[in-house]
Amino acid sequence: KSMKTLKIGLLGLGQVGSGFYSIFEAKHKSLSQKCGAKLNLAQVAVHNLTKKRKVRFQSSLLTKNALSVVKNPEINLVIELIGGIHPAKELILTALRSGKDVITANKALLAEHGQELFREAQKNGRHLLFEASVGGGIPVIKTIREGLVGNEIDSIQAIINGTSNFILSKMTEEHLDFAEALRLARKEGFAEADPTLDIEGIDAAHKLTILASLVFGGWVPFQAIYVSGISSIRSEDIEFADEFGFKIKLLAVAKKTKSGVEAHVRPTLLSDSHVLSRVNGSNNAVLIHGDRVGDLLLCGQGAGSQPTGSAVMSDVVDIARLRASSSENPDCTISSKVLSVRNASSLLSRYYLRFHVVDRPGVLSKISFVLGEYRISISDVIQKERRDGRIVPLILLTHPTPEQSIQDAVKKIDRLAVTQGKAQVLRIEES
Amino acid sequence: KSMKTLKIGLLGLGQVGSGFYSIFEAKHKSLSQKCGAKLNLAQVAVHNLTKKRKVRFQSSLLTKNALSVVKNPEINLVIELIGGIHPAKELILTALRSGKDVITANKALLAEHGQELFREAQKNGRHLLFEASVGGGIPVIKTIREGLVGNEIDSIQAIINGTSNFILSKMTEEHLDFAEALRLARKEGFAEADPTLDIEGIDAAHKLTILASLVFGGWVPFQAIYVSGISSIRSEDIEFADEFGFKIKLLAVAKKTKSGVEAHVRPTLLSDSHVLSRVNGSNNAVLIHGDRVGDLLLCGQGAGSQPTGSAVMSDVVDIARLRASSSENPDCTISSKVLSVRNASSLLSRYYLRFHVVDRPGVLSKISFVLGEYRISISDVIQKERRDGRIVPLILLTHPTPEQSIQDAVKKIDRLAVTQGKAQVLRIEES
Numbered sequence: 001k002s003m004k005t006l007k008i009g010l011l012g013l014g015q016v017g018s019g020f021y022s023i024f025e026a027k028h029k030s031l032s033q034k035c036g037a038k039l040n041l042a043q044v045a046v047h048n049l050t051k052k053r054k055v056r057f058q059s060s061l062l063t064k065n066a067l068s069v070v071k072n073p074e075i076n077l078v079i080e081l082i083g084g085i086h087p088a089k090e091l092i093l094t095a096l097r098s099g100k101d102v103i104t105a106n107k108a109l110l111a112e113h114g115q116e117l118f119r120e121a122q123k124n125g126r127h128l129l130f131e132a133s134v135g136g137g138i139p140v141i142k143t144i145r146e147g148l149v150g151n152e153i154d155s156i157q158a159i160i161n162g163t164s165n166f167i168l169s170k171m172t173e174e175h176l177d178f179a180e181a182l183r184l185a186r187k188e189g190f191a192e193a194d195p196t197l198d199i200e201g202i203d204a205a206h207k208l209t210i211l212a213s214l215v216f217g218g219w220v221p222f223q224a225i226y227v228s229g230i231s232s233i234r235s236e237d238i239e240f241a242d243e244f245g246f247k248i249k250l251l252a253v254a255k256k257t258k259s260g261v262e263a264h265v266r267p268t269l270l271s272d273s274h275v276l277s278r279v280n281g282s283n284n285a286v287l288i289h290g291d292r293v294g295d296l297l298l299c300g301q302g303a304g305s306q307p308t309g310s311a312v313m314s315d316v317v318d319i320a321r322l323r324a325s326s327s328e329n330p331d332c333t334i335s336s337k338v339l340s341v342r343n344a345s346s347l348l349s350r351y352y353l354r355f356h357v358v359d360r361p362g363v364l365s366k367i368s369f370v371l372g373e374y375r376i377s378i379s380d381v382i383q384k385e386r387r388d389g390r391i392v393p394l395i396l397l398t399h400p401t402p403e404q405s406i407q408d409a410v411k412k413i414d415r416l417a418v419t420q421g422k423a424q425v426l427r428i429e430e431s
Numbered sequence: 432k433s434m435k436t437l438k439i440g441l442l443g444l445g446q447v448g449s450g451f452y453s454i455f456e457a458k459h460k461s462l463s464q465k466c467g468a469k470l471n472l473a474q475v476a477v478h479n480l481t482k483k484r485k486v487r488f489q490s491s492l493l494t495k496n497a498l499s500v501v502k503n504p505e506i507n508l509v510i511e512l513i514g515g516i517h518p519a520k521e522l523i524l525t526a527l528r529s530g531k532d533v534i535t536a537n538k539a540l541l542a543e544h545g546q547e548l549f550r551e552a553q554k555n556g557r558h559l560l561f562e563a564s565v566g567g568g569i570p571v572i573k574t575i576r577e578g579l580v581g582n583e584i585d586s587i588q589a590i591i592n593g594t595s596n597f598i599l600s601k602m603t604e605e606h607l608d609f610a611e612a613l614r615l616a617r618k619e620g621f622a623e624a625d626p627t628l629d630i631e632g633i634d635a636a637h638k639l640t641i642l643a644s645l646v647f648g649g650w651v652p653f654q655a656i657y658v659s660g661i662s663s664i665r666s667e668d669i670e671f672a673d674e675f676g677f678k679i680k681l682l683a684v685a686k687k688t689k690s691g692v693e694a695h696v697r698p699t700l701l702s703d704s705h706v707l708s709r710v711n712g713s714n715n716a717v718l719i720h721g722d723r724v725g726d727l728l729l730c731g732q733g734a735g736s737q738p739t740g741s742a743v744m745s746d747v748v749d750i751a752r753l754r755a756s757s758s759e760n761p762d763c764t765i766s767s768k769v770l771s772v773r774n775a776s777s778l779l780s781r782y783y784l785r786f787h788v789v790d791r792p793g794v795l796s797k798i799s800f801v802l803g804e805y806r807i808s809i810s811d812v813i814q815k816e817r818r819d820g821r822i823v824p825l826i827l828l829t830h831p832t833p834e835q836s837i838q839d840a841v842k843k844i845d846r847l848a849v850t851q852g853k854a855q856v857l858r859i860e861e862s
Binding site: 019023027031034131136138139143146147148149150151181188202259260275276290293294296297298299300301306307310311312314317318392 | 450455462488563567568569573575577578579580581582596658706719724726727728730731737738740741742744748749
């Protein structure tokens with residue numbers, strides 16, 4: 001019996017593209033058998049035709065014209081690995097409108113324009129798969145969509161930015177300050193020249209947008225996600241947190257509550273007994289809670305050429321399987337219905353507050369007076385080294401309090417004569 | 432456009448069956464939409480028609496005659512959740528021969544007769560899915576088969592028996608001895624009246640047979656897997672291991688090596704820095720190493736009515752998707768080619784040895800003399816409380832040594848006048 005052929009057009013041959021290509025070369029023959037369709041790489045669009053590359057190539061496959069690939073009537077599947085918003089968005093839209101399935105690893109694009117892209121996929125009866133957009137080689141999208149298909153997922157807690165996790169881990173393990181840890185991350189290739197997207201939590205929020213939209217069955221707007229990065233974390237915060245039995249992690253959280261969806265990315269104190277507190281280095285981890293399976297943890301390499309290429313490859317095989325059987329029934333989109341996201345300021349949580357105060361009698365009472373005004377109650381206090389008249393750190397942990405009260409109280413305390421600079425405010429996530 | 436209907440026959444309504452049924456009832460409508468086929472439960476075979484059940488039922492669905500279900504020409508999919516070898520095996524074979532797809536959670540059956548069952552599935556062009564057979568609600572089979580499809584998997588280390596892990600965790604955390612911890616496991620519903628299959632490692636070996644056969648692309652015979660259980664573990668072993676920075680876990684290991692497949696289940700010392708050393712209670716965890724993704728950890732509830740039912744549900748949706756598109760191309764079988772498994776005695780590893788010795792000068796030198804004869808070199812020693820002439824524990828950790836040498840040396844040492852009883856021999860797994 002004759003096998004169908006899946007003709008693939010690849011856009012981009014950078015980090016992820018070349019990782020995917022090397023896997024494709026090694027495995028496409030055996031996988032063609034497995035999925036019942038011949039996997040054929042028909043065209044590869046690159047920016048620079050003459051660049052020397054690690055991967056070896058039939059040069060006839062290469063083109064500079066990405067648009068010709070997405071319009072090529074021979075091609076059934078387009079893999080977008082060029083990144084960025086433009087022209088990636090237009091290329092994907094054109095591919096879908098030309099009746100091609102699409103695979104992308106582009107989390108920024110999906111987070112910002114996913115609604116439109118998935119709607120277009122649905123309209124054209126095409127698949128738009130995106131396993132590689134979250135968690136690198138960890139099959140988190142497939143697990144949510146297929147493995148846990150019998151579950152209502154009510155919460156996700158995730159460490160989904162390797163750069164930030166590497167920096168926080170080094171600050172914790174080697175007592176580095178932020179700048180030193182960032183330098184190390186750059187040196188070891190875990191941070192880019194401009195690390196803003198990573199350290200300010202934006203990359204994690206892009207990924208959280210995708211995860212939250214997927215599990216809650218509607219679109220969670222990227223703009224509605226509260227985002228705070230790790231650049232304000234000092235080594236003293238990490239040390240004080242440790243004294244109370246916590247680790248600081250850049251945590252992405254999505255929860256379904258009676259009053260709406262909760263979604264935020266922020267540096268967070270996690271108890272040492274919390275399973276995510278032990279995920280170190282550049283690793284990613286996703287903790288999913290389903291009503292039937294309970295807690296499920298996935299942990300692995302969240303970035304890198306080969307792990308991310310591996311995720312792209314699994315999408316290719318899924319497309320091939322679906323198309324081999326000529327199903328015209330794609331269900332792999334995210335509903336474009338917009339979900340309402342709760343304002344972060346209304347959320348209740350315990351908090352870690354670090355003030356720099358003048359070490360003078362009555363300071364604690366002044367601060368706790370203001371906290372009392374906002375009905376904030378304190379569970380723990382650390383005040384180190386008594387040095388009369390000098391500036392010393394004062395750390396308070398609160399009982400559960402609405403964020404708005406914390407922000408208001410801290411603003412007032414920051415204006416007191418006994419405090420210096422701005423307070424550090426970190427959320428404590430109970431397991 | 433009219434939807435196909437997938438007519439399901441369910442065999443068994445025990446723990447897993449009723450868990451699956453409650454999920455099916457709650458979700459079948461929304462999932463029918465998702466997978467493009469109407470999911471219809473047509474018949475349910477039970478042992479006792481009049482038994483009171485938690486789940487509510489149209490009594491017209493029930494039958495005592497399982498054979499009539501697997502022969503019912505209306506039914507497309509049979510879900511076997513009755514367990515045991517007979518008549519489960521005959522029912523599955525009949526279902527496959529009657530052109531039905533089959534889902535099973537029956538790990539003992541797959542481990543012992545999987546080769547025959549998968550061959551029959553292939554012959555008839557039918558699917559035989561088994562997500563629920565390993566790791567309860569953890570989607571480990573799907574992850575290996577689909578998520579990591581672009582990888583060569585070279586090793587799996589797994590904690591896949593919740594009962595044993597619960598017992599060892601309690602012995603570690605609460606300093607209980609084995610009998611006390613087993614009693615507690617029974618009380619809390621984590622151990623059955625006859626716990627032999629669990630505590631002697633047989634259940635874990637059944638599951639390892641399935642995992643190893645899946646990842647290495649050929650059949651790993653259950654009989655070829657070295658199995659040793661946890662009933663010989665004493666609380667002193669746990670304490671001494673702890674002093675060296677190790678936890679004791681019932682570890683299932685499958686590795687691909689140049690000289691063949693390595694597969695064994697045994698109580699093992701894991702360094703405190705090994706991620707599996709921190710998997711406690713009745714949890715299961717599978718650590719997979721792929722050539723592209725590196726280490727991937729999956730961790731969650733490995734048993735229980737709802738988590739296991741959730742795994743069955745995901746298989747149902749997969750079948751529905753495949754059949755909705757009338758694909759006649761099942762690839763979800765395990766090759767029945769038999770793989771050769773290396774004899775455990777030839778494997779090289781570090782070992783933990785615990786002797787009970789008469790506390791008398793020269794004892795250590797007598798024992799180390801024998802070890803020297805077998806070229807076994809010692810890395811660490813603990814000898815506690817000097818109590819002249821009394822029996823005290825002596826613990827030795829070795830450098831990497833072939834298991835056969837260890838077994839031979841220990842046999843000789845056990846016969847020395849200065850030792851009492853049989854030595855404890857445990858493998859140390861390097862991360």
